[in-house]
Amino acid sequence: MTLNEKNQNDIIDTELLNELGIEYEFSEQPINRFKKSVSNEDKSDQLTKLRVEIENIDNCELKNSAKNLVFSDGNSSSKIMIVGEGPGQKEDELGKPFVGDAGELLNRMLKAINLDRENVYITNVVNYRPPNNRKPEVSEINRYSEYLRKHISIINPEILVLMGSTAMEALFGNKIRISKERGKWKDVIINDKTFLTMITFHPAYLLRQAEQKKYSWADLKEIRMRIDKIGLGI
Ligand code: URA
Numbered sequence: 001m002t003l004n005e006k007n008q009n010d011i012i013d014t015e016l017l018n019e020l021g022i023e024y025e026f027s028e029q030p031i032n033r034f035k036k037s038v039s040n041e042d043k044s045d046q047l048t049k050l051r052v053e054i055e056n057i058d059n060c061e062l063k064n065s066a067k068n069l070v071f072s073d074g075n076s077s078s079k080i081m082i083v084g085e086g087p088g089q090k091e092d093e094l095g096k097p098f099v100g101d102a103g104e105l106l107n108r109m110l111k112a113i114n115l116d117r118e119n120v121y122i123t124n125v126v127n128y129r130p131p132n133n134r135k136p137e138v139s140e141i142n143r144y145s146e147y148l149r150k151h152i153s154i155i156n157p158e159i160l161v162l163m164g165s166t167a168m169e170a171l172f173g174n175k176i177r178i179s180k181e182r183g184k185w186k187d188v189i190i191n192d193k194t195f196l197t198m199i200t201f202h203p204a205y206l207l208r209q210a211e212q213k214k215y216s217w218a219d220l221k222e223i224r225m226r227i228d229k230i231g232l233g234i
Pocket of ligand 1: 086100124204
């Protein structure tokens with residue numbers, strides 16, 4: 001029975017439960033009514049299902065020209081999730097995100113705020129390499145953003161870091177500019193859950209525009225401060 005079915009709810013504040021995102025089971029039986037958070041086993045099943053869903057995508061130029069699906073890397077239990085744009089040549093060859101030059105810079109950026117790549121979870125907006133490393137088209141971003149949203153829901157991070165304009169557009173649309181939006185905490189709501197989000201520059205952009213690194217550094221420090229403030233213990 002769902003929370004909207006209010007018949008037996010004189011003792012329960014359903015609005016409050018909905019607001020807190022608590023799943024509550026109605027039953028006459030003496031049971032533990034508060035559902036447990038998703039176990040790691042459920043998570044890995046859900047990730048496998050999502051991967052298969054992406055593998056089965058139809059009529060996709062990206063999939064048709066790529067060698068491999070590039071799904072994710074890192075720790076799926078992490079409270080930090082990083083989203084890039086899409087695989088490049090090396091990522092396509094190895095089936096792993098951020099393993100080329102941009103990946104090396106990403107690793108150093110994480111290290112600078114005492115984070116190990118193994119302790120975060122990394123994915124991209126599109127999971128197949130765009131031909132000639134072109135930016136994904138709006139229609140492709142929109143199509144893959146559905147998978148990205150599911151991916152975020154499954155990982156359930158405390159902090160979501162969107163690297164670059166493609167990741168920003170996938171969740172916030174293309175009416176905003178990264179130069180204005182980076183460095184601010186924003187909320188993104190997915191499946192009724194609010195995720196704390198930071199938009200920042202993409203490492204590949206920083207490799208081309210080194211003078212922008214000072215802004216990235218400010219964003220990284222802000223992320224570290226928030227990790228400590230929430231007490232994530234990483
Ligand atoms: N750039 C990205 O956005 N993602 C990768 O995986 C590699 C480079």
